[in-house]
Amino acid sequence: MTKKCLDCKATVIDDLESEMENEVPMWYKKAGNYSLLPKLLNCEDKFNPNKTELKEKLPDIGEIRVEVPVKVDDDDKKEGTWIFYWAALSNKELEINGPEAAYSDESNSGLVKSNKEGEATLVLNCPQPYRVDGITYPRHVHYTVLTEDNVWSFDVKTSVVYCHLDREQIEKALKSEDHIIINALSEEDHNKKSIPGSLNLPISTVNASNRVEKINSFIEQNIRKYPDLEGLIERNKLDMKDVPIITYCANPGCNASKNLAKHIMNAGFSNVVEYPGGIEEWFKNEGEESSEEETFFEEDSKYNLDNQYETIIINGSKYKHKLDDLNYVFDDNDNKVGVLKKDEIEWDTIQDKENNEMLIETDEDTSEEEESDKKEEPDKKEDKKPDKKEDKKPDKKEEETSSSSDEEDTTTDEDDTSDEEDEENKKQKGGASDKKSLSYDGIYLCHGGNSEMITQKHYDTLFKGWGFTFL
Secondary structure, X not given: OOOOOOOEOOOOOOOOOXXXXXXXXXXXXXXXXXXXXXXXXXXXXXXXXXXXXXXXXXXXXXXXXXXXXXXXXXXXXOOOOEEEEEEOOOOOOOOOEOHHHHHOOOOOXXXXXXXXXXXXXXXXXXXXXXXXXXXXXXXXXXXXXXXXXXXXXXXXXXXXXXXXXXXXXXXXXXXXXXXXXXXXXXXXXHHHOOOOOOEEOOHHHOOOOOHHHHHHHHHHHHHHHOHHHHXXXXXXXXXXXXXXEEEEOOOOOOOXXXXXXXXXXXXXXXXXXXXXXXXXXXXXXXXXXXXXHHHOOOHHHHXXXXXXXXXXXXXXXXXXXXXXXXXXXXXXXXXXXXXEEXXXXXXXXXXXXXXXXXHHHHHHHHHHHHHHHHHHHHHHHHHXXXXXXXXXXXXXXXXXXXXXXXXXXXXXXXXXXHHHHHHHHHHXXXXXXXXXXXXXXXXXXXXOOOOOOOOHHHHHHXXXXXXXXXX
């Protein structure tokens, strides 16, 4: 069973805080601590508010700094609440320690005070995962608050810690080949551009139902590519579930790597960190510039799966569609104008509908004027080239031949025009529906989509691997 920590109540790894079981863990007791609180709070007078004046304290930060935001729940006393936090120490070794060695002298701890809103930031070093009774628990931090009675609360909270590597650190990991580095983007994106030597496990292929089987199979198939790790596993120096893993995706605004990291930890592989700079930072330092297609959408939303809105185009006008069960549609001023039902807009008022239909008439008038201009251009060209022999009178044979030729040309033009009209009628009959021109961020779902919004090439580049269908 996957848990955030040994005594955490939550049985799933997520971004939420977890409460602790009201039971002192056995390893605490063996270490001589019979309290849920760490030794520092039980033994150090500098953390006893009844013996000394408390002062803010942060741990000495080493290679990887982590910041964890927290909020005090007590409505009666939010501002100025003292918060003490503690976590396991950092560790660069591959082997996983037990909890006593992991926490050691409890120096990866601090004391901070909340602001007016009851918020505070816990600053610490990236903690190591630790192993108890054959189970490795992911990186996490505990904290408690000072109560109104001026004592530390036994109501301990726990949060999972996501440690971030910079470019220099991931370069070291690549050279040492002691971390499995995984790209969370689609297979096509990975093949197009990825960090050399990294593997690919698209976030779109992993979910809560298949993650255990899929991630276990993925690690087992690829561990042979890392001889040092495989050797440690064979000598029982490292458990398969404890192999160090790094996830990455496009850039800091991409949440695919964090979501994949959570799936990996929930599958039992707890030794996971992230490289948030991703492909963008890696190749930026290589002197490569992003292409126009890569920046077609804003960076923070291209791979963001938590968007609340999408853009739809109705007769050339942009609207916002809220992605929830209500399916409301809003205009540029965030005024609700209708509801999206089965790829059609059900307008709130007749005026909203008429406002949009006016765009059709405007477009049609513009098209007719352009078409008329095109037809007039050949006549103007003919006027500019007068016949140099116009004074010469043609004989009767020439007149007959010319007359016959003109009749044939006229007939041919009429046939061509008729064919064009028939073709246009067929198109109109084929789309003989009252549905309006509707597209989703350039992906057309109804008849008459504006083909200028996005090309097939743009679509293939931006949406490959995401399970959409181009209609």
